Amino acid sequence: MFAIAAPKRFYHFSGQCLPWLWLLFGVTFLFGIIDGLFIAPPDYQQGDAYRIIYVHVPAAALSLGAYLFVAINSLMYLVWRIKIADVLAKVAAPIGAWFTLTALVTGALWGKPMWGAWWVWDARLTSELILLLLYLGLIMLRQVIPSTERAAKTCAIVSLVGVIDLPIIHYSVYWWNSLHQQSTLLGLHKPEIAGVMLVPLLAMLVALGAYFAALVLQRARVELLEREKQTGWVREALV
């Protein structure tokens, strides 16, 4: 793990992984979209509006997953001072913010026809909004702190403090009387969704997971080029 953390090795290794990740994304995304929109049957209560879950659930899952990724990398940076861990934490935060925004907006698009409201100050929705604010805070901290090292340290500490929001988001539907439904996939019971509706959901989860991984690697490579542009290996790799 530590060997791959060397910038030069990471750059070459990530370059080899990227085509496979984009291929996995393309195949599962196409399958998930076609299956979710046109093959899976309408829900007996929600009709076709439930098809929004094929966007909403993976986006929400990735919003939490991305934050966990940021926090793990922040911890690795604080403990072992691994440079690449800071790079990964930095580049994953904006992607996580986009997924959080997508989850919130698609939730509103589902909420309006089903609940009759775009937004309610429900525990699940509010804690997800706090996650978006955490992401925005991390992005802004990077902008306002001029020293890369100080920004890395500060963001690492803030992101670790913010981890407390993750269990709150996940368990909010159990701890409080929530309008939001309980977890369909990661609940305390086996999945309560028909297999024919579950398949496109799993495909979209894999697709967005692959997209996240590919984009993180791609952004990390750009960030590495920026940070290491004075070093010999960068010129060797590009010229």
Added chain:
Amino acid sequence: MNAFGAYASYVWSAYALLGSVLMLNVIVVRSKRKKIIQEIKDASDS
């Protein structure tokens, strides 16, 4: 195919949003990559 009847605008908006977010992120990272590679090449030429 009814293309989702009364819910069409909600469903298609959700998918359009996802498509836009995915594409926007790829476009941004590609343009940043292009810019930094050009910068490095220019610096090595001069």
